[in-house]
Amino acid sequence: MAATRGEVLRLYKKMLRESISFSNYSYRTYALRRIKDAFRENKGESDPGKIKDLIMYGVHNLEIIKRQVVISQLYKTPELIVEACKKQSNDQKT
């Protein structure tokens, strides 16, 4: 059975929502960027077999992200200088 559009979108949103919680700037930005690029890259895929494989791969990565987010929350470090700069410029705007 081929995956429905809704199923793919749900997975996509779940992955993004989980990744936002990475406390580490590098891992967070990478996860968000990589997930978006991967879904965009395979947007036009029509082979049901391949779609199934891709979804399996996504689900597998979602599990990894969930576990790694927990670890990143346990061992936090101060934020990077670019994050601080960004916050400052956002504060000035509001």
Add this chain to the structure above:
Amino acid sequence: MLQRFGIRIAFMTRSLKDSVLQKDSTRRYLVTQLETTASRLSSEPSVSNMEELKKATREGRVDLEYRPLYLDAQATTPLDPRVLDALMPYLISLYGNPHSRTHAYGWESEAATETARKQVANIIGADPKEIVFTSGATESNNIAVKGVARFYREKKRHLITTQTEHKCVLDSCRALENEGFDITYLPIQKSGLINLKDLEAAIRPDTVLVSIMTVNNEIGIKQPISEIGRICRAKKVFFHTDAAQAVGKIPLDVNEMNIDLMSISGHKIYGPKGIGALYIRRRPRVRVEPLQSGGGQERGMRSGTVPTPLVVGLGAACHVAHKEMSYDHARLEHISRRLVDKIMAELPDVIRNGDPEHSYPGCVNLSFAYVEGESLLMALKDVALSSGSACTSASLEPSYVLRAIGADEDLAHSSIRFGFGRYTTEEEVDYTAEKCIQHVKRLREMSPLWEMIQEGIDIKSIQWTQH
């Protein structure tokens, strides 16, 4: 650092005072310029001294509010979360010795190390049986260079390498020289590449091994490995390549490229530190004399218990790198172009070391003329950068790699290496470029050399007194 820079300027002032400059007025002008700069530098607060800062950080006196950006991917890379996820079980519950043959703990660990061996072999197109796990690329290089030379020492006594190899290859060669071997250190062309004709000419009937690194760690130059492999195969000489900076970043195939031995490092490809691998060809067979005696693990070539968690990490890192290679490469090209374009557009007299045509985009080495690299590194405290290899970053000597490609002494002193990785963002690049431009401008403004250049004095024509 700045103090040392100050001392150097003071020294220049002194030598200038008794220099052979013809015009008296020019000389007087230069002396005052240098003296004001020197005094300005020595009055800098002491915390800007790098040693002082390091000590303060170690003792916890400096409360780092923000972490600096990490742009030193050639020194090491962070662990990929996917790698950590793969190796965690082997640090927690699956702790068996992979060499235990009598119980399930051993079997599961052995199965995991064999899977990892397959993953490492896959990324370089090798057979899993040809992979030996070591503690890192340094050990791999030592086994390859010393092991091969010693095994064939009865008949062959000559090795070839290049001047820009990593210290561990050069030092292994030094050790072999003491044992009576002949070593040829090939020079490097201005572009950073070796001359293939030089290589061909250097091969003798008693040459046993050619060792040339795939991607240079300081300037990111990719050597023509396929051509070198072809020459070595034709002349029946073993070819070893240190691919610590190349595996997982550019496509490599040991059979297509005729590579006989290859060193791989874990922590340069988002894997754990303390693990590496050595590829040793089985057909035609390459034999090495082991450096370490013991239980005969890894087919006797590297005794010692195989560290399952690290090996699983290395395997996972190779697997991820294999899957992500083209994505990462395209991104790094975009990132490095962004940095170079930004800096070049704002600053004159910036030289890129190494031919960009033949280099790996994750490593950009720039020389900012008339600025001392170490002072710039100090100013860019919130970006983790290096002027060259981490192994030599403690010394103030200019990089031997830059000198080998024919960079002038002063340019070698003013170089900075930007190392980008899988996680580098545009934001980080923009921040770095902006800070870099700002500080280079500031440092040049207080540099007497820069002032002289602006006035049209040719620095090279000045005769400083003897060193």
